[in-house]
Amino acid sequence: MFATDLFKGKKILITGGGTGLGRGIAERLLGLGAEIAICGRRRGVCEATADELMKAHGGVVKAYGVDIRDAAAVDAMVEEIFRDGPLTSLVNNAAGNFIARTEDLSPRGFDAIANIVMHGTFYVTQAVGKRWIHGRHRGSVVSITVTWVRNGGPFVVPSAMSKAAIDAMTKSLAAEWGRYGVRLNAIAPGEIPTEGMSKRLMPDEGKGTLAVNPFGRVGRMEELQNLAAFLLSDGCEWLTGETIAMDGAQALATGGNFYELRKWGDSEWKAAREAIEAQNARDKAERA
Template identity: 75%
Template sequence: MFKDGIFKGKRILVTGGGTGLGRGMAERFLSLGAEVIICGRRKSVCDEAAAEMMAAHGGKVTAYGVDIRDAAAVDAMVEDIFKGGPLTDLVNNAAGNFISRTEDLSPRGFDAVANIVMHGTFYVTHAVGKRWIASGKPGSVISIVVTWVHNGGPYVVPSAMSKSAVHTMTKSLAIEWGRYGIRLNAIAPGEIPTEGMNKRLTPTEQPGARTAKRNPMGRTGRMEELQNLATFLLSDGCPWLSGETIAMDGAQALATGGNYYELREWTDEQWTAARDAIKAQNERDRAQRG
């Protein structure tokens, strides 16, 4: 679909680029000639991903370990990146989410999601955007959101609220920063099974089973479909496209709402099992981070 080397000369930052959807997009950009920068909380994971991507595709991938909830750390990272040349594009992919009955949420649980998804996405966008404006450089931003921004997300309220904020940021800054040649768009993908998503959103189920049963196309999404859409949005082929959130979910949100409404049928025992599975996974992740 895309010409070889179409991204030659681009420098693209992908947050959460060491795993899952972020790594998939970063790898496609690299294969098309971009210089890629990835960041995540676990630098060792990003370092490993960077080495594997370069071994497979050549090119240059730089990894940073940063917690995007820390505005000062984000600004320091972006400042260091720009010392090597301005970014041309940003992909806001880093996120956090887990299923829970809202009445069971603690303030800490809410903040764990909101501080990454809403605050962190703004911190990175702000740090990059203000440097583009100061230097007179154009740029393009993609943010990964969810279809729930249009109709709500029961049982994932912190994510639904925070992703809605990112959706609104996309529209607002597309208007405010358009005069500087800066475009902002968002992608709202349906379920594309990844390890992190499955552990916290469907911890007691077979990955993709619910989507395959309910989706009008009878399947989950594929990584290459997201890669292709993200590549198109960052390409030079749509310079007047800005302020849009594009759903890519096989029409599932149109047909079913695309959210977790059906979890209203879960019993207390099922919620306890899910909560225990998520807690165990969080403990394993903390042990891996040391």
């Protein structure tokens, strides 16, 4: 679909690039000639991913350990990246989510999601954008959102609220920064199986999507990779301020996600919470 050197001379930062969707996007853009920077809270994971991608595809992948909830740390990372030349693009992928009845949420649980998804995404976008503007560089941003920004997300309210903020940021900054040659778009993917999503958001292991999706299947990584590559390319520079759903029309057909969980009672929520806590404990042990 794309020329192999489509992103030659481009330098792209991908948040949450060590695993999941971020890693998939990084791999595709690297294969198309881009220099890649990936960041995440677990520097070791990002470094391992960088090594694996360079061994498989060549090129340059630099890894950074940063908690995007820390605005000062984000700014320092972006400053370091720009010392070797400006970024040309940014992919806001870092996120967090879990299913829960909203009445059961603690302030800490809400903040855990909002601080990563809303605050962190803004910190990174502002840190990159202000350097583009001051240096008179053109730039492109793609943020990963969700279809719930259009119709809400029951049982994932912190994520729905925070992703809606990214949708609003995309539209707002597309209008504000267009005069500087900076574009912002977003992708709202449906279910594309990754380790993190499967652990915390799909207690039925994706069977629900197979039953209700008009295509009768989940999404494929290469579909997201190709859409991200198109949006970041120079092939359609007048496209900005848009959020593109890529979910096989599932949101149109069903009205949203997770609404079926209204049928759960206390026992089902208890089991789901225990499963998530157990997985969190395993993840913590692996990082130790």
